[in-house]
Amino acid sequence: xxxxxxxxxxxxxxxxxxxxxxxxxxxxxxxxxxxxxxxxxxxxxxxxxxxxxxxxxxxxxxxxxxxxxxxxxxxxxxxxxxxxxxxxxxxxxxxxxxxxxxxxxxxxxxxxxxxxxxxxxxxxxxxxxxxxxxxxxxxxxxxxxxxxxxxxxxxxxxxxxxxxxxxxxxxxxxxxxxxxxxxxxxxxxxxxxxxxxxxxxxxxxxxxxxxxxxxxxxxxxxxxxxxxxxxxxxxxxxxxxxxxxxxxxxxxxxxxxxxxxxxxxxxxxxxxxxxxxxxxxxxxxxxxxxxxxxxxxxxxxxxxxxxxxxxxxxxxxxx
Numbered sequence: 109x110x111x112x113x114x115x116x117x118x119x120x121x122x123x124x125x126x127x128x129x130x131x132x133x134x135x136x137x138x139x140x141x142x143x144x145x146x147x148x149x150x151x152x153x154x155x156x157x158x159x160x161x162x163x164x165x166x167x168x169x170x171x172x173x174x175x176x177x178x179x180x181x182x183x184x185x186x187x188x189x190x191x192x193x194x195x196x197x198x199x200x201x202x203x204x205x206x207x208x209x210x211x212x213x214x215x216x217x218x219x220x221x222x223x224x225x226x227x228x229x230x231x232x233x234x235x236x237x238x239x240x241x242x243x244x245x246x247x248x249x250x251x252x253x254x255x256x257x258x259x260x261x262x263x264x265x266x267x268x269x270x271x272x273x274x275x276x277x278x279x280x281x282x283x284x285x286x287x288x289x290x291x292x293x294x295x296x297x298x299x300x301x302x303x304x305x306x307x308x309x310x311x312x313x314x315x316x317x318x319x320x321x322x323x324x325x326x327x328x329x330x331x332x333x334x335x336x337x338x339x340x341x342x343x344x345x346x347x348x349x350x351x352x353x354x355x356x357x358x359x360x361x362x363x364x365x366x367x368x369x370x371x372x373x374x375x376x377x378x379x380x381x382x383x384x385x386x387x388x389x390x391x392x393x394x395x396x397x398x399x400x401x402x403x404x405x406x407x408x409x410x411x412x413x414x415x416x417x418x419x420x421x422x423x424x425x426x427x
Contacts, residue, residue, distance in 0.1 A: 145169035146315025153187050153194050156206040164357050166257055167192045168385060171300055172312045179209065188307075190297045190385060191279065210277045211298040213262060215305075220266040235260050245274055245281050248293040287388060288333070288348050294386060327354040328362060330410045330419040338426040345395040345423060349380060351387045351410050358387025362412035369405040370396055398425045 141150035147170040149157055157163050168190025176185050185196040186209075193209040225242070232242035233250075239261040241249050249258060259277025266273055272283040273296070280296035287294070303313075328351055335346040351362045364380040380391040396404065402425040409418050 145171070147171070147173050147187075148316065149187070150174075152196060152204060152206045156194055156208070157189075160253075160257060162252075165386075166252065166295065168295075168297065168299065171303065173316055175312055177307065180214075181207075188303045188312075189299045191295050192299045193302060208257075208278055209302075210259060211302050212259065212275045212279050213277050215280075215298055215302060216262055216275045219263065220268055223265040223267050223272045225265055225272070237262075239264065241274065244283065244293055248281065249276075286346070286390060287386075288350070291350075291386060291388060297385065326359065326413050326415060328352070328359055328410055328412050328415055328417045329354065330408060330417050332406065332408045332419050332421045334406070334421055334423045337423050339395050339423055340427055341395070341400070341425050342397045343395050344392055346390055346392045347380075347406060347408075347421070348388065348390045349383070349408055349410070351383050351389075351412070358385065359383060359412055360385045360387060362387070362389075362410050364389050364391075365409045365411075366391060366393075367407045367409075368393070368396070369407065370398060371402055395423070395425070400425055400427050 141148055142154060149170055157167060160166050170187060170189050172188045174185050174187050176183055179186065179195055181195060181197055187194045193211060195207045195209055196204060197207050198204050227242065232240040233246050234240045237260055241261050258279040261274060261276050263275040274281045280298060282294045282296055284292050284294050331350045333348055339345055347366060349364050351359045353359055360383055362383040366378045366380060368376040378391055378393055380389045383389045403422055405420060405422050407420045410416060
């Protein structure tokens with residue numbers, strides 16, 4: 109009997125451990141939905157969104173929830189993001205999958221004026237359709253799994269809206285030389301453009317947050333630096349400000365004010381434009397007529413969603 113009791117006790121302990129382990133996994137499932145910018149992203153749409161290394165940069169925030177509309181695939185369920193549209197496609201076998209719409213192809217207006225940039229075969233990559241991607245655009249394309257995420261290039265390097273641009277099947281690249289290094293290739297908000305042009309229903313863009321949704325608090329982080337650390341007296345200076353959250357994600361629409369502190373109590377206040385979708389803003393201003401070797405301090409205050417942070421930078425009058 110004692111042997112039987114020992115076996116029964118061991119079995120009970122094993123069953124308890126099994127239930128504990130299973131319940132432990134059950135309590136920490138992978139989230140199947142997430143609220144971003146006031147819109148729910150769920151299921152296959154969320155899987156596609158998370159499938160890239162930097163979804164905020166490649167796709168941006170969602171600007172709608174899911175809805176049905178007529179597309180190149182017929183009537184399907186879609187969701188728009190700032191830079192993309194996700195289509196829920198059903199295969200003949202009945203299997204569902206997400207396809208990122210070819211908004212670049214849909215919105216490309218046709219050949220425009222070519223950008224006056226010399227072609228260097230060593231700096232370019234030529235594709236089977238005869239188009240090439242060069243220089244910084246090539247670096248950005250290859251660093252972000254371009255064929256999968258952007259598709260093939262469908263235009264040459266052209267001038268549009270006073271920018272150098274290039275269209276791809278699923279994206280448009282823009283060249284912003286005034287941005288800091290690493291931020292000069294910008295993706296056009298093709299998702300928003302297509303939605304505003306084709307769908308045009310503001311009701312679909314209204315945030316739909318349930319009363320019990322838990323919204324994480326945004327903690328802004330700011331960086332500031334000037335274009336010229338050493339600058340002649342009386343010249344124009346440019347200040348760049350980058351605003352990100354505690355996870356390194358860009359924060360758009362942040363309010364940025366700048367205070368210039370100079371010698372003998374000089375104090376000037378400026379306001380920059382709100383940060384763009386990449387969390388960046390810049391301000392050009394008169395550097396001042398000060399004596400050589402004078403150090404000018406710039407104090408930067410950032411406010412967004414009821415939160416604020418401060419940072420500062422400086423420059424020196426050289427001559």
